[in-house]
Amino acid sequence: MATALITGSARGIGAAIALRLAKDGYDIALNDISEKSFEDNDIVEKIKATGVECEVFICDVSNFEQVEKTVKDVKERFGSIDVLVNNAGITRDGLLARMSEEQYDTVIAVNQKSVFNMCRFAGAVMMRQKSGRIINLASVAGLYGNPGQMNYSATKAAIIGMTKTVAKELGSRGITCNAVAPGFIKTPMTDKLTDEQKAAMLNQIAMKRFGEVDDIAGVVSFLASKDAAYVTGQVIEISGGIMM
Known part of the structure; x- marks a missing residue:
């Protein structure tokens, strides 16, 4: 059985990806920063109900040593790491003139360094296997920028560059690396927006x-499947036609 490791997968986009890959037949290694993330949360039960194995690995993905241990633990538990989805991410929004160093550095560490850490160690496992799929979560903010998100936009733009570099470095070992760039997705974060903010965002989206x-x-x-075996170094925008 193939195994997928998804970071930041207790809820939201990460949990949806984990459940979809479970339905595709992958054993699932879930990850988040604390056990509390999985409290009052039925994602583990939903995944196991599909008939695959599932285990939670608590890890701060911005921490190099913790990631090294977690990847080792996942490999020992499941025997392989066939798909890595770098989904973990946070926001600490603020206009440039008022953004603190802490706001900037924290987002860089979680969103960007985590991708390096995971690619570094899970990539090594895949290199020994001579196969693997790495899928990174970028954002339209990394393609077009977004006011109030200099830190977040910087990380997502960096992830695009990292994706292309990993694709070139690991392609000869049978490993693909691609990114997806979501637009405005219904999550707890967008639920907090005012009606005026939602209307302004929807006005930018072709699909409304x-x-x-x-x-x-x-x-x-799709990117994890055999149908995408010859797709690498790409960024797929999933935005309903924003900024066209």
Whole structure:
């Protein structure tokens, strides 16, 4: 049985991706930063109900040593790491003139360094296997920028560059690396927006609706599949036609 490791997968987009890959037949290694993330949360039960194995691995993905241990633990538990989805991410929004160093550094560490850490160690496992799929969560903010998100936009733009570099470095070992760039997706974060903010966002979207987490999971499923065996170094925008 093949195994998928998804970071930041207790809820939201990460959980949707984990459940979709479970339905595709992958054993699932869930990850989040604390046990509390999985409290009052039925994602483990939903995944096991599909008939695959599932285990939670608590890890701060911005921490190099913790990631090294977690990847080792996942490999020992499941025997392989066939798909890595770098989904973990946070926001600490603020306009440039008022953004603190802490706001900037924290987002860089969680969103960007986590991708390096995971690619570094899970990539080594895949190199020994001579196969694997790495899928990174970028954002339209990394393609077009977004006011109030200099830190977040910087990380997502960096992830695009990292994706292309990993694709070039690991392609000869049978490993693909691609990114998806979601637009405005219905999550607890967008639920907090005012009606005016939602209307302004919808006005930019050709399809005139917010995306669903399953819209992201479906594209990740494709990139993890054999149908995407010759797709690497690509960034797929999943935005309903924003900024066209």
